Amino acid sequence: MAVDKRETIVASALKLFEELGYHNTKVSHIVKDAGMAQGTFYLYFKSKEDVFRTVIEQCLEEIITALAPESWADSVMDEAQVHYQLIRKSLEIYYHHRHVLNILKRHGSASPEIEDIAATFYKNVCIVLMKLTQEHFPGYSEEKLEANAYATIGMVEMAAYQWFIQKGYGLEKLDLLTEVILEVNLDCKEIGGSSV
Amino acid sequence: MAVDKRETIVASALKLFEELGYHNTKVSHIVKDAGMAQGTFYLYFKSKEDVFRTVIEQCLEEIITALAPESWADSVMDEAQVHYQLIRKSLEIYYHHRHVLNILKRHGSASPEIEDIAATFYKNVCIVLMKLTQEHFPGYSEEKLEANAYATIGMVEMAAYQWFIQKGYGLEKLDLLTEVILEVNLDCKEIGGSSV
Amino acid sequence: MAVDKRETIVASALKLFEELGYHNTKVSHIVKDAGMAQGTFYLYFKSKEDVFRTVIEQCLEEIITALAPESWADSVMDEAQVHYQLIRKSLEIYYHHRHVLNILKRHGSASPEIEDIAATFYKNVCIVLMKLTQEHFPGYSEEKLEANAYATIGMVEMAAYQWFIQKGYGLEKLDLLTEVILEVNLDCKEIGGSSV
């Protein structure tokens, strides 16, 4: 029953960071919510920034792992299926880690002290996506691959944020959301640069 | 030479908000950068939050106006062209207002005190996009239109952020970026939900 | 028509000192009420304290003069009449100068910077009263005369304050008030120290 004190702090910190943001969450809030003395906090973390990093970074690593094709792709999938599954998987991951990802999106780059966290994370996700896309678009330049990857990240992130966080929906909308995202731009594929 | 003092404050504030974030930018930094006494700041703005709101909100209104189809769409354009131009125009706007949009993206929802600004902005952009999309997809539900709009916003924002802010590129990449964004997902249109 | 600017400042200052107190009245309030620029204030007064002193002290001198028996006593009055008239006159004076006396009572000793004003005033009033009482109580010690004088001052001041300021009554209550004050303690004259 005696939950680890460190875990308690992490839980309270997460909750409050999400609710109030990094700067408006005070150490006093965290320890009050965690039901312990102010000093105890510093037995487990060396600063407020430390909890933030610890909590967020650990979660982000899990996400990167979960996003790697090894975790979900299958040799029998064709490329279209891979793409569909990628979006679906990404949304699912977002849902599962929605609290941390919400913090990351809203407060992650709010301060120079912590903005490297978000930067590193996005870069890593980008690398995963680039690798995946490269197999479909072998002729693409690095630059195009990267742009493509970031566009996908932005799309998934924003859609998931609005659905899972703002509207509070659960996974029951997962397929709907996946399809809508996949349909974005579909109707204009034939034109592209020619219309300028 | 005698630049308007208010302008000076705005310039310094913008620069510092972008660099340090809302919370880490102190009024003392702003006035130091602007080369004036601390008290002078309060002749032009009634608080730190006031500069932030004033500067950001005004810019966001301009953006909403610029984004409205009246400002750029043309009756002779077909739907594909409209879509292409929308993305292109959005990226262009992002570029022109990149400093404010960067602040919005990174620090806009970092505090309860100011998060309404970003929320309102995204909602307004969403409304513009939904109207536009509705003409192409008359059968779409409100929900799908909304999801589609947010996905587009996320895509444009993230791509523009990486290109114009992180990489520091200028408009020379505008067409490239537009095309890449339009091609996202293109290769999978034929599958959709059937592949689950 | 062009009222003297100095007078305008004095009028505004008086009004605001009474309403807000010395510390809560800002120079900016005064000039705004007086309809002039901030700098103009310093052409007529050298500081905020200076207006306060000027306004109050001048009025207090008038009061001392008005209170002197020469202004109201009459050789045909007997001692009882003198006493009655003294109270009545004091109340009347309080009424006429109620704004300044209100300021004096409420804010006059609120700061070391200005507390000498009130102290001097009360001392002067005390001297007037002591002289007057001495003729009735030739056997009284200095000490008793002084105590008596201060008791009278306190009585008149508090009663007048409650009536003219707090309740906002005018001179129609003058006689009633005078009588009540004179009756205070009346019923116990026969006992005094014997009852201890």
Place this chain on the structure above:
Amino acid sequence: MAVDKRETIVASALKLFEELGYHNTKVSHIVKDAGMAQGTFYLYFKSKEDVFRTVIEQCLEEIITALAPESWADSVMDEAQVHYQLIRKSLEIYYHHRHVLNILKRHGSASPEIEDIAATFYKNVCIVLMKLTQEHFPGYSEEKLEANAYATIGMVEMAAYQWFIQKGYGLEKLDLLTEVILEVNLDCKEIGGSSV
């Protein structure tokens, strides 16, 4: 030796409020006098106004209680004795609480933020006195009783202020002062309104 820190703050605050007034007493003065860090102050009181209210209001309640006839009157006293004892008791109370009452008198209504304290106190004292006087003057109107009460309050307050505060006397003058106060007006009882 380890005096309660809260007590220390109260002591310093009282001393400084009395000496410098509410506005001129800075929190930095208080903590310096109390020998602690600035932040410590806020562990015990939530603002400067809070110390003021806490300290003053508590004391004033004690005074109201001590002033109630139950605390000092006796069934065997005749009315004259009651009156004598009332004055005597009031002076005694003033002496015991002279620091707080001095603050109240001098600074109590110096600011809109705190003036309700003094107003409430005087009203309560007035009520106590009115009840007491009503038994002696059953025919008096409310208005007369009130005027009488306030006159008494003013008399006692001013006399006590001059004796115990300004002159720094102690209780050795208590009876003298009581008698002088009781004799005020004595010589004119026979005239009243008839002399106008």
Place this chain on the structure above:
DNA sequence: GATGAATGAGCCTTCATTCAT
């Protein structure tokens, strides 16, 4: 390990006063 009182640097804001025009 746990506590929580104590610290003190630092922030936002106010405002009396000055001075160039």
Place this chain on the structure above:
DNA sequence: CATGAATGAAGGCTCATTCAT
């Protein structure tokens, strides 16, 4: 004389962090 923008010293209060118990 008049102006009002500019100044900058302070003040109230917060909060991350420390440390004696």
